[in-house]
Amino acid sequence: MNAPDKYLELINLTKKYGEVTAVDGISLTTGATQYVCILGPSGCGKSSLLRMIAGHEVVTSGDIVLEQNNITDLAPADRGSAMMFQSYALFPHLSVRDNVAFPLKMRGVEKSKRHGVAEQFLERVQLDILADRLPSQLSGGQQQRVALARAMITNPQIMLLDEPLSALDPFLRGKIRSELKALQRALAIPFIHVTHTQDEALALADLIVVMNDGHIEQAGPALEVYNTPRTEFVARFLGGHNIVEAEKGKVSIRSDRIKIGSKKTKNSLNATVSEIEYQGSKIVLLARSERDLEISAEIPDSDFFQNPIEVGESVLLSWKADDAHLLAG
Amino acid sequence: MQSQQPAKNLNSGQSFSWLLVSPTILILAFFLVLPLLTIAIVSFWDYNEWNFFPAFIFDNYVYLLESPVTWATYLKTLKFTVLTWFFCTIIGFTVAFFLAFHVRSLTWQIALFLACTIPFWTSNIIRMISWIPFLGRNGIANSSLISLGVIDEPLEWLLFSDFAVVLAFVHLYTLFMVVPVFNTMMRIDKTLIEAARDAGASGFQILTNIIIPLSRPGLMIGSIFVVTLVMGDFITVRFMSGGQSASVGRVISNEIALLQYPAAAASAVILLITVLIMIAIMLRFVDIRKEL
Numbered sequence: 193m194n195a196p197d198k199y200l201e202l203i204n205l206t207k208k209y210g211e212v213t214a215v216d217g218i219s220l221t222t223g224a225t226q227y228v229c230i231l232g233p234s235g236c237g238k239s240s241l242l243r244m245i246a247g248h249e250v251v252t253s254g255d256i257v258l259e260q261n262n263i264t265d266l267a268p269a270d271r272g273s274a275m276m277f278q279s280y281a282l283f284p285h286l287s288v289r290d291n292v293a294f295p296l297k298m299r300g301v302e303k304s305k306r307h308g309v310a311e312q313f314l315e316r317v318q319l320d321i322l323a324d325r326l327p328s329q330l331s332g333g334q335q336q337r338v339a340l341a342r343a344m345i346t347n348p349q350i351m352l353l354d355e356p357l358s359a360l361d362p363f364l365r366g367k368i369r370s371e372l373k374a375l376q377r378a379l380a381i382p383f384i385h386v387t388h389t390q391d392e393a394l395a396l397a398d399l400i401v402v403m404n405d406g407h408i409e410q411a412g413p414a415l416e417v418y419n420t421p422r423t424e425f426v427a428r429f430l431g432g433h434n435i436v437e438a439e440k441g442k443v444s445i446r447s448d449r450i451k452i453g454s455k456k457t458k459n460s461l462n463a464t465v466s467e468i469e470y471q472g473s474k475i476v477l478l479a480r481s482e483r484d485l486e487i488s489a490e491i492p493d494s495d496f497f498q499n500p501i502e503v504g505e506s507v508l509l510s511w512k513a514d515d516a517h518l519l520a521g
Numbered sequence: 522m523q524s525q526q527p528a529k530n531l532n533s534g535q536s537f538s539w540l541l542v543s544p545t546i547l548i549l550a551f552f553l554v555l556p557l558l559t560i561a562i563v564s565f566w567d568y569n570e571w572n573f574f575p576a577f578i579f580d581n582y583v584y585l586l587e588s589p590v591t592w593a594t595y596l597k598t599l600k601f602t603v604l605t606w607f608f609c610t611i612i613g614f615t616v617a618f619f620l621a622f623h624v625r626s627l628t629w630q631i632a633l634f635l636a637c638t639i640p641f642w643t644s645n646i647i648r649m650i651s652w653i654p655f656l657g658r659n660g661i662a663n664s665s666l667i668s669l670g671v672i673d674e675p676l677e678w679l680l681f682s683d684f685a686v687v688l689a690f691v692h693l694y695t696l697f698m699v700v701p702v703f704n705t706m707m708r709i710d711k712t713l714i715e716a717a718r719d720a721g722a723s724g725f726q727i728l729t730n731i732i733i734p735l736s737r738p739g740l741m742i743g744s745i746f747v748v749t750l751v752m753g754d755f756i757t758v759r760f761m762s763g764g765q766s767a768s769v770g771r772v773i774s775n776e777i778a779l780l781q782y783p784a785a786a787a788s789a790v791i792l793l794i795t796v797l798i799m800i801a802i803m804l805r806f807v808d809i810r811k812e813l
Binding site for chain 2: 246248267268274275278279281282283284295297298299342346
């Protein structure tokens with residue numbers, strides 16, 4: 193694929209609600225077929241950002257460029273974007289077929305034609321047999337797929353998803369998550385997916401954008417963000433990281449890179465085990481250091497059971513110098 | 522023995538349920554079913570100029586249904602009903618739409634909604650009578666129109682006319698449309714409107730494709746209020762038409778004034794049946810299965 197790598201470009205995008213700044217001068221560029229996850233705690237401005245891209249929120253200042261077109265002030269339907277809402281926003285009085293065909297109806301496509309197209313898209317999400325049902329007669333996962341079919345029917349250039357998995361139970365969440373990724377690959381268009389769940393972002397994203405307080409803390413490939421979090425916020429929000437004071441400043445160390453050692457070095461500290469959690473393939477050890485710092489260590493279960501440790505025991509926790517990453521700020 | 526135990530429990534559970542609903546049943550029986558039965562029974566009685574007495578005759582109904590006055594009156598009442606319903610629906614829907622979708626803050630919604638109810642702090646009759654100095658021959662409406670040069674002489678049809686009757690009805694009953702429609706509109710998920718806009722719907726398409734269909738239960742409840750209120754009214758028609766227009770309610774009230782209770786009862790029964798049929802037809806327009 194030789195699409196331009198500047199597909200969606202956000203330039204100094206800002207959203208203010210009165211005195212409150214929800215999105216504070218965000219600049220971001222994404223590729224043509226990237227799965228982008230915007231990750232952040234609630235109230236960090238990630239939904240406002242998505243809604244500005246979708247055109248449901250007026251931009252206070254800045255620009256949105258999609259495929260070299262400035263879409264900042266266009267109506268939602270003229271942008272080439274399609275949005276999938278958190279609650280799916282299916283029309284309760286319309287059948288599944290009419291829900292999916294709705295965007296075509298608004299464009300004046302005649303009934304038999306738009307129903308035909310709608311059924312094709314329903315087949316794609318394996319719901320063609322339920323076309324006559326009302327949304328309330330479907331399960332959460334089925335409703336979600338209807339919403340996807342409705343979003344796809346306009347052949348959007350970009351798909352915007354607002355916490356699409358948050359209303360599903362954990363089992364279904366994993367299943368739909370892989371369906372979303374497969375769909376994005378098949379459509380070969382960028383997906384912008386807003387979420388507050390770290391593992392969702394890590395599993396899906398080609399590009400993770402961690403947001404906090406209206407600005408981007410870090411944007412990069414999932415591996416990069418997880419291995420080398422740029423700030424303390426990113427490290428804490430992703431979880432599985434320890435923040436330790438070192439000579440040059442704070443460093444982050446992944447929990448699974450911490451070992452129980454025997455030799456005191458520069459990269460080790462003494463701690464008392466406060467909790468041991470069994471998590472199947474691994475053991476999570478929570479310990480408190482002499483300086484009252486909470487440290488978590490993930491130890492493979494086979495290693496742990498060779499040398500079992502009790503709560504209250506003193507241990508020496510150590511790590512390799514390469515695994516400690518200096519944090520900004 | 523074992524199989525009898527649950528049956529016994531079920532029985533005592535049932536009698537307990539009956540006990541719980543009995544106050545409602547008693548109230549409805551005493552204040553609704555009993556009076557209706559009395560009216561139905563009296564409608565078959567006989568009467569003369571000064572008395573009415575038990576009998577079982579159909580004369581009241583035969584006279585009522587054969588009289589051309591009845592049919593003319595019903596036609597007139599229906600005309601009032603249709604016109605009032607039409608204007609109440611248009612105005613009520615617009616007001617509710619404005620309150621639900623254009624007023625952003627809940628505080629303002631509540632404040633404006635309460636403002637709509639202010640006229641209800643006074644009685645029907647006062648609100649009706651207050652139209653008279655406004656619409657009269659030398660009233661505010663006519664004198665301002667004359668001073669503006671729109672008309673040369675007072676409009677006669679402003680007061681004591683069908684126009685005045687419908688105007689008063691709309692004034693009195695629009696709120697009965699606003700309340701249920703506003704209520705259903707407030708329950709419409711706002712993201713549905715965003716989703717429709719995302720799908721390319723214009724403002725008008727959102728109105729016709731989303732808001733009106735989803736407001737139908739409220740519109741239907743409001744319509745039932747308006748239709749039953751107008752069909753049964755007698756005082757508004759008398760005041761605002763200056764006694765020149767008839768309505769079914771007025772006929773009944775006249776018959777009561779003349780102590781012709783059996784005739785009044787027969788008229789009431791026919792009116793009740795007519796209104797029930799109208800409501801049944803209206804409920805047909807809403808697919809209850811879909812709305813629930």
